Amino acid sequence: MSMKAGGNRSKPGGGSAAGAPAPGAGGSGGGRQNLGRGRHSGKGPAAVIFNGVYANMRMVHVLTSVVGTKCELKVKDGAVYEGVFKTYGPECDLVLDAAHCKSPEPSIGPRKEDIVESIIFKASDVVVVTFKDVDLSFAKKVSSDTDNFTDAAVSSRINGEHKEKDLEPWDGGETHNSDSLESLDTDVSNGWDPNDMFKYNEEKYGVMSTYDSSLSTYTVPLERDNSEEFLKREARASQLAEEIEASATYKARVALENDERSEEEKYTAVVRGEREPHTLGSRENKYIPPGQRNREAMSWGPGRQNSPRLAPGSAGPPTPRPGPHDYSPNSGADQRVVNGGSSHWPSPCPPPSSRPPSRYQSGPSSLPPRAATPTRPPSRPPSRPSRPPSHSSHPSYPSSSSSFSHHGPTSPASTLPKRMSSEGPPRMSPKSQRTPRAHRVPPCRTTGIPPGVDLISHNAPGEVPVTTPSRSSSSGGTWSSVVSGAHRPRSPRQNSMGGASPSSSSLPPPQTGSAPVETVVTPTSASSPTAACPAPNMVASSTGDAKECRVQETRQTSPTANKENIKPLESTPSIPRPVCKGPPSMAPDHRKQIDNLKKFSVDFRLQSSSNPDPAFDQMMTKPPRDPADKPKDLPLDKSSSVAREGNEEGVVVIAAGTAAGAPAPSSANTNTSKPGSPAALSPSPSAPDLKRSGLDVASQGVQTTATFSGAKHEEKEEKKEAVQDQVRKSTLNPNANEFKPRFNTQPKPANTPTPPRPQGQPSPSIVVQQPPAVYSQTVCFPQMYPLTPVSPGVQKSIIWKSPAMYQVQMPHMTVSQSKPYRP
Amino acid sequence: MAAPGPGEYFNVGSHVSCLTCLGQRLQGEVVAFDYQSKMLTLKCASSSGKPNLYDVILINLAYVSEVDIINDRTETPPPLASLNVSKLANRARSEKEDKLSQAYAISAGVSVEGQQLFQTIHKTIKDCKWQEKNIIVMDDVVISPPYQVENCKGKEGSALSHVRKIVEKHFRDVESQKSMQRSQAQQTQKDSTLSS
Numbered sequence A: 001m002s003m004k005a006g007g008n009r010s011k012p013g014g015g016s017a018a019g020a021p022a023p024g025a026g027g028s029g030g031g032r033q034n035l036g037r038g039r040h041s042g043k044g045p046a047a048v049i050f051n052g053v054y055a056n057m058r059m060v061h062v063l064t065s066v067v068g069t070k071c072e073l074k075v076k077d078g079a080v081y082e083g084v085f086k087t088y089g090p091e092c093d094l095v096l097d098a099a100h101c102k103s104p105e106p107s108i109g110p111r112k113e114d115i116v117e118s119i120i121f122k123a124s125d126v127v128v129v130t131f132k133d134v135d136l137s138f139a140k141k142v143s144s145d146t147d148n149f150t151d152a153a154v155s156s157r158i159n160g161e162h163k164e165k166d167l168e169p170w171d172g173g174e175t176h177n178s179d180s181l182e183s184l185d186t187d188v189s190n191g192w193d194p195n196d197m198f199k200y201n202e203e204k205y206g207v208m209s210t211y212d213s214s215l216s217t218y219t220v221p222l223e224r225d226n227s228e229e230f231l232k233r234e235a236r237a238s239q240l241a242e243e244i245e246a247s248a249t250y251k252a253r254v255a256l257e258n259d260e261r262s263e264e265e266k267y268t269a270v271v272r273g274e275r276e277p278h279t280l281g282s283r284e285n286k287y288i289p290p291g292q293r294n295r296e297a298m299s300w301g302p303g304r305q306n307s308p309r310l311a312p313g314s315a316g317p318p319t320p321r322p323g324p325h326d327y328s329p330n331s332g333a334d335q336r337v338v339n340g341g342s343s344h345w346p347s348p349c350p351p352p353s354s355r356p357p358s359r360y361q362s363g364p365s366s367l368p369p370r371a372a373t374p375t376r377p378p379s380r381p382p383s384r385p386s387r388p389p390s391h392s393s394h395p396s397y398p399s400s401s402s403s404f405s406h407h408g409p410t411s412p413a414s415t416l417p418k419r420m421s422s423e424g425p426p427r428m429s430p431k432s433q434r435t436p437r438a439h440r441v442p443p444c445r446t447t448g449i450p451p452g453v454d455l456i457s458h459n460a461p462g463e464v465p466v467t468t469p470s471r472s473s474s475s476g477g478t479w480s481s482v483v484s485g486a487h488r489p490r491s492p493r494q495n496s497m498g499g500a501s502p503s504s505s506s507l508p509p510p511q512t513g514s515a516p517v518e519t520v521v522t523p524t525s526a527s528s529p530t531a532a533c534p535a536p537n538m539v540a541s542s543t544g545d546a547k548e549c550r551v552q553e554t555r556q557t558s559p560t561a562n563k564e565n566i567k568p569l570e571s572t573p574s575i576p577r578p579v580c581k582g583p584p585s586m587a588p589d590h591r592k593q594i595d596n597l598k599k600f601s602v603d604f605r606l607q608s609s610s611n612p613d614p615a616f617d618q619m620m621t622k623p624p625r626d627p628a629d630k631p632k633d634l635p636l637d638k639s640s641s642v643a644r645e646g647n648e649e650g651v652v653v654i655a656a657g658t659a660a661g662a663p664a665p666s667s668a669n670t671n672t673s674k675p676g677s678p679a680a681l682s683p684s685p686s687a688p689d690l691k692r693s694g695l696d697v698a699s700q701g702v703q704t705t706a707t708f709s710g711a712k713h714e715e716k717e718e719k720k721e722a723v724q725d726q727v728r729k730s731t732l733n734p735n736a737n738e739f740k741p742r743f744n745t746q747p748k749p750a751n752t753p754t755p756p757r758p759q760g761q762p763s764p765s766i767v768v769q770q771p772p773a774v775y776s777q778t779v780c781f782p783q784m785y786p787l788t789p790v791s792p793g794v795q796k797s798i799i800w801k802s803p804a805m806y807q808v809q810m811p812h813m814t815v816s817q818s819k820p821y822r823p
Numbered sequence B: 001m002a003a004p005g006p007g008e009y010f011n012v013g014s015h016v017s018c019l020t021c022l023g024q025r026l027q028g029e030v031v032a033f034d035y036q037s038k039m040l041t042l043k044c045a046s047s048s049g050k051p052n053l054y055d056v057i058l059i060n061l062a063y064v065s066e067v068d069i070i071n072d073r074t075e076t077p078p079p080l081a082s083l084n085v086s087k088l089a090n091r092a093r094s095e096k097e098d099k100l101s102q103a104y105a106i107s108a109g110v111s112v113e114g115q116q117l118f119q120t121i122h123k124t125i126k127d128c129k130w131q132e133k134n135i136i137v138m139d140d141v142v143i144s145p146p147y148q149v150e151n152c153k154g155k156e157g158s159a160l161s162h163v164r165k166i167v168e169k170h171f172r173d174v175e176s177q178k179s180m181q182r183s184q185a186q187q188t189q190k191d192s193t194l195s196s
Helices: A021-033 A035-039 A057-065 A151-157 A180-186 A194-205 A228-246 A248-257 A263-268 A290-299 A410-414 A424-434 A437-457 A467-483 A492-496 A500-506 A509-527 A534-555 A576-610 A612-628 A633-645 A650-661 A667-673 A677-681 A687-715 A720-729 A772-777 A810-815 B085-107 B112-124 B158-195
Strands: A070-075 A080-088 A094-101 A116-121 A126-134 A797-799 B015-020 B025-034 B039-045 B054-060 B064-071 B128-131 B134-137 B141-143 B152-154
Touching: A057 B025, A057 B039, A057 B085, A070 A094, A080 A116, A080 B085, A094 B085, A228 A248, B015 B039, B025 B054, B085 B112, B085 B128, B112 B128, B112 B134, B112 B158, B141 B158, B152 B158
Parallel strands: A116 A797
Antiparallel strands: A070 A080, A070 A126, A080 A094, A094 A116, A126 B054, B015 B025, B015 B064, B025 B039, B039 B054, B128 B134, B134 B141, B141 B152
16 A cells, blocks of 8 residues: 655655545554554655554645634534634644634624634544635645755655656757747847837837937937027037047047957957067067076077177166067167167166066057057067167157167167166066066166166167157156156056156156266266176176166056156166166155154054053052942942043953952952052952952953953054053963953843733633744644644643533633543 | 445545534535545635635534535546645744734724724735734724724825725725615615504
8 A cells, every 4th residue: 555655745656546545544544553564664764654644645635735724613512613723633633723612693703812722623523624715725835935946856856766867868950940040140130220110019019109219308409599609619519529539548448349359359369460570579579488588688699799798697688678578589680789679778677588578569669559458468569679770760759868869789789788687677577477567567667767867878879769768757757756656647648758758747856866967977987888898797786786776676666657668778887876876766765655654653552552551540549449349339330430531451451350359369460460550459459348249249340341341442443552562461361260251140130031911811711822933833734743632831722622511611611721521 | 423334435526415413514525535534525616706715624424414425536636736834834823813913902892893994904904913902004004993094094105095995995885784784674664664
C-alpha cells in the first residue's frame, strides 16, 4: 500500500488517491500497530508512517486547506460553535480558536466573555462542521511564492525516483517560416519614422497622436520682432555659439560623442599605418623594459658619438627634451646622438627609455591636442626622433626664447642629457611604471625645469628647439606654480603652444629668477666644453646630482604636470648643478609645507598632552570632597562633576571612579595611573565609608565611567592623543574586573511582564488571552507536529464535553477547564 | 446510524447526499473520506454565490442516517497541490485576532449600529479594528460614535473619503432597509385591518 508518502504529504504519491480512503483507513488502523514494522521497513527517512487520518492524503489536504477559516461546528447535542478552524489531530479531533457558542437569536456578535480561546472537539462529538466560502486554492503554492526555478524547487516537484533526465540538444529548426526572427538582426533602418508610426497607430488602432512637433507644451516659441534689440541679441547669441563651437573643448567632446568607431577600434585595435614612416625610428615607440633601456641606448649605433661616452648607462643621449617621452629611440638623421635626440637637446629628464615613447610627443612635434586622453597613445606617433632638423623650423613653439639658435649636431654630442645619468629614471621607473603616465611626466617635468634651464643656457650651443625654453619654463613654471598652488589647468591654447606662454607667464618669480641666473651661468660653461670629453665626466658628476634632484623631484611630482612635450634639454656639465638647484628651489617650497605640517602635528600633540593637566588638577581637588558624599552617589557625582569640569579623559575618570569606588580592588593600580591624583585620592576616601559599598560603588563607578567616557568620546576627539598618552602612562590593569564592560546592572523597577490585556473587564473564568506566539508555536499540521492532547500550559484550550442533559450548558462549559470529556 | 460497512467507500468526486440525525440534509461532492474516523468531507458551491469559493462540509457519518450516492465517479481524481503552510497559519492567526478584537469592541459596549457599521466596513476594508468605542480604519480614519459620516476623522485623503462613502452608503442601506421593514409592517397591518 502506498502509504509511504515520502516527503510531501500533499502529493498523492501514486495510487493513494482513488479508493485510498479505505485502504488508507484500513491500513492506518493497523498502521498504529504496524508502526514497529514500518520502522523496520528500512526505507529510511522516505518512509514516514502517519497515524489515523494523517495517512489519508485527501483528507489531510482538504482539512489543511481550510485551516484559518471560520467554521460552524455542530456537536451531537445540537449546539453550534463558531470559531476559527485551527488544526486537527490524527484521530480527527478538531480544534477551534476563538470559539463561541452561537446563540439561536441573531445578535451582533459574541462578546469577549463569550469567546473561548480554544476548544478541542473529539471526532465522536462532532456531527457536522461547515466551512463557508472557502477558497480551496488559497494555500496553493504559487510560483511567485517560491523560487520554482531553482534546482531544489524543481527537484522537489519530482515525486518519486529521481533519475537523470536524458538531455537532448536543442534543435531550433532549420528554417524559419517567418523572417521576422532574422530580419531584426539585419534591420538597419533604425525603426520607424515617427510619422509612419503615428499614421499606423491612427489607422489600425484609432489612437490619435497628440505629438506637437513644436513642443508648445514644453517651451514657448521665440517671437521674432525684428527690433534692434532682438537683432542685437540674436547676433550676440550666434557669435557666442560660434565661439563655443570653435573651441577645442567643445570639439573634443563632440568628437567623443560622435565617435563612430567601434569599441574595438577605439580601445583595443592595433594602430597601424598611422605613423609617419620613420627611418630610424623603428624602435622609438616600442616599449623597452627598464633593464634593457640603458643597454639599448648604449648599444645604438656605434656610429653615434656619444654612445660610448654615455657611460653610466645613460640611456638617453641627447634626447629631445620632450623629455619624459623621449627615450632612446633616436631617429635623428643628422644627429648622431644616440637618443634619437635629433636636433633636440638631450633632455635631462630621465632617459627616454624609461618611458614608452608612444606616450609623449617629442618636443618638436606639436603637442597632441589636449583632448587626447593621456592614457592613449596619441594617434600621431611621437615621431620626434624622426623629425630631423624640422625642429628648428618648428612652428608650434613661438617661444620667446629666441635666444636659442640652431641646435647643431655637435651640441648634442657635447651635451649629454642629464638623462644619461640614468639612475634617475630607472629609479623612478618602478614608480613610473606603477603609476599612470601622468606620473611619469612629472618626474620628467621636474627635471624639465633644469632642462629648461639648460636649454636656456644652451642657447648658444645648439638649436634649442624653440619650444624648449617655453616648454621648460612652462614645465618649470607649471611645476613651481603647482607647488605654490598657482597652477592653472592648461587651456587648449596652451596646448597648441606647448603651454608655453600662459604657463610661462605664470612662472613665479623665483623660478624665473633662477632661470636667468642659470642662463647666465651656463653659457659660459657651455661654451667651454666643446668636446665630448669633458662631457662624460660632467655627466657623471651631473648624474649624481641629477639623480638626487630627480629623486627629489619625483617626490614632488605633481599629477597635474602636463605631459606636454618638454623640450629635450641638452645637459651640460654645468647643467646638473643648476639642475639640482632647480628642483631644490622648488623643493623647499614643498618641503616647507611638509615641515609646517609636521610641526603642526607636533604642536598639536604637545598641546593636547598638556591639556589633561588642568583638568587633572581639578580632579585632584574633587576627590577629597567625594568621600564625604555617600559612597553610592560618589561615582555618579564625580562623573557628573567631572563632566562639568569638562574633563574629557576617560582614563582620568576611571581613575577617579575606581579610586573612589574601590579601595581594595586595583586601588594600587589606580593610584599609580596619575602620579598625583591617586595619592590624593586614596587617602581621601575613607575606608569605612567605601568599604561597605565597596564593590557596588566600584561597579557603579565603572558603569558610569563607561557611560561617561562613552559620552565623552563624541565631545573631545582631539584630546584623544593626550588620553592615549595617559593611558600609556597608566599602570591600570586593563583586565581588572572593574574594567570589564558592565551592562546596566542597576535594579530597574521590576517589570512584571503583563500580557497585553484587552480593554474591558477580564473574564473571571476564562482568560481570553491573545498571545499569538502561543499559537504559532503549536504548529497545527499533522505532518509537522502531530497534535498531542492538550496540555493546559501551552494554550488555554478546553476539551469540549457534552454537558449533562437538561442542564444549563453554557456556564459550565466555560468554567470547566481542562476537564476530560465525559460523555 | 448507518455507518458504511467495510466495503463501502466513497469515490472521490462522486456526489453524495446525507441526512444527519439532527435532520439536516447535506450534499455535495466527495473530497475525502476517512474510514477509521468515519469522517466524510464534501464540498459544494459556496452559499455566497462567488464562483471560486466552496462550502466544505465535514460530516461524521456516525451521526448520519442516510447516505445516498447521487453520482458516482470512478476516474482518478486530480492530484493534490502543495500547500503553503505559513500562509495558512497566518490566516488562522489573523482571523482569530479579528474575531477577538470585534468581541472586545462589543464588550466595550458599542452600540448595535456601531457593530453593524463595523461589519459593513469590514466587508470592504479588512483593515479595521476597534479601539474602545471607535472604529479605526486603515490606521488612518477614526470613526467615533454615533458613527455618522461626519464622525469620520482622519488624514485628508482618498482613504478618508472612501471611508466616508462607505459609512454613508451603510446608513442609506440601513435606512432603506428600515423603511422597507416599516412599509412591510404597515402593509401587514393594513392587511390585518383590512382582513379584520
